Amino acid sequence: MxxxxxxxxxxxxxxxxxxxxxxxAKTKKIVERGMTKQEVIEIMGQPKLTSFDAYGDKWEYYKMNVIQGESKRIVVGFDLNGKVIAYNMSLVDDNTNNEVGCNHQRPTLPPYGVGPDAPTYYYxxxxxxxxxxxxxxxxxxxxxxxxxxxxxxxxxxxxxxxxxxxxxxxxxxxxxxxxxxxxxxxxxxxxxxxxxxxxxxxxxxxxxxxxxxxxxxxxxx
Incomplete structure (x- = not known):
């Protein structure tokens, strides 16, 4: 050559x-209360599933931690004005596609990037x-x-x-x-x-x- x-x-x-x-580097941002839907998309991408009720919209994401071999389910809730009012994250069992936990008690992790032991998830x-x-x-x-x-x-x-x-x-x-x-x-x-x-x-x-x-x-x- x-x-x-x-x-x-x-x-x-x-x-x-x-x-x-x-x-x-852009993915190091976290979802925060009051963010708009566009701001969430810029951080998380398009949701895997969407739903709505009388109180607002709910977006679901499924992300893989390739380092630790873990999957997580993230649910972002919006009010009727399209602003973030809820953020919930839970581990998912790859073998069953069910969230980890017993008797439907679903443990949650700290918000993405929060806490010294928070795992790093890649997007x-x-x-x-x-x-x-x-x-x-x-x-x-x-x-x-x-x-x-x-x-x-x-x-x-x-x-x-x-x-x-x-x-x-x-x-x-x-x-x-x-x-x-x-x-x-x-x-x-x-x-x-x-x-x-x-x-x-x-x-x-x-x-x-x-x-x-x-x-x-x-x-x-």
């Missing part, structure tokens, strides 16, 4: 790493940041360059299964799609949605390998 191409790749890699660190890149990364990888001249960009970006980024699947589709052949997955799997925040990844792959043998990659990435955390 020519020297100019190497320099361009290095500069782009550091730019993408900076984008990922910046996106990760995938927002759509705008992921689009920057996706386009940089897609438009790189050679496959080796694409992998180099993705490897550097993954030092500071976390992804959803849908984002991982989209990145895999840049490549035509299963072996390279699986290589992408190996790079991104340790940074996936919602492994319960792995079907998005399996649907990219053509052969059952590739899907089986994908399952092993995802499981091993969680065991090694």
């Amino acid at each position: 020519k020297r100019n191409e190497w320099m361009a790749l290095i500069v782009t890699s550091f730019m993408m790493f900076a984008v990922c660190l910046s996106a990760s 995938c890149l927002d759509d705008a940041s992921f689009s920057i990364l996706y386009n940089k990888v897609k438009n790189a001249s050679f496959d080796d360059n694409k992998f180099d960009l993705l490897q550097v970006a993954s030092l500071g980024c976390y992804y959803s299964c849908a984002q991982t699947a989209r990145m895999m589709r840049i490549f035509t052949f299963g072996d390279k799609q699986l290589k992408v997955l190996r790079m991104m799997a340790p940074h996936i925040v919602d492994p319960q949605n792995a079907t998005d990844i399996y649907n990219v792959l053509t052969f059952d043998s590739e899907k089986s390998k994908a399952g092993e990659i995802i499981r091993n990435s969680r065991l090694n955390k």
Whole structure:
């Protein structure tokens, strides 16, 4: 590869790493009483489930702590003016999808980022940041360059299964799609949605390998 191409790749890699660190820093904000729905979306993203009653709206989120292998359910309550009035977080058993607890007594954790023992939960890149990364990888001249960009970006980024699947589709052949997955799997925040990844792959043998990659990435955390 020519020297100019190497320099361009290095500069782009550091730019993408900076984008990922910046996106990760944004997630350190916490949901606070009185916030608007838009402010909650900027911190938490779009809710997984929504509901409402005579008193206001309720948004539900399910987040994965990839370091500790824990899932949590977050419920944000809004009043009739669309302002936050409630925030509740509880652990979820990955095997049963039920909240942890006995006799329906549901233990809760401190608000996100509060307290010395509060676990750190990671959130995938927002759509705008992921689009920057996706386009940089897609438009790189050679496959080796694409992998180099993705490897550097993954030092500071976390992804959803849908984002991982989209990145895999840049490549035509299963072996390279699986290589992408190996790079991104340790940074996936919602492994319960792995079907998005399996649907990219053509052969059952590739899907089986994908399952092993995802499981091993969680065991090694």
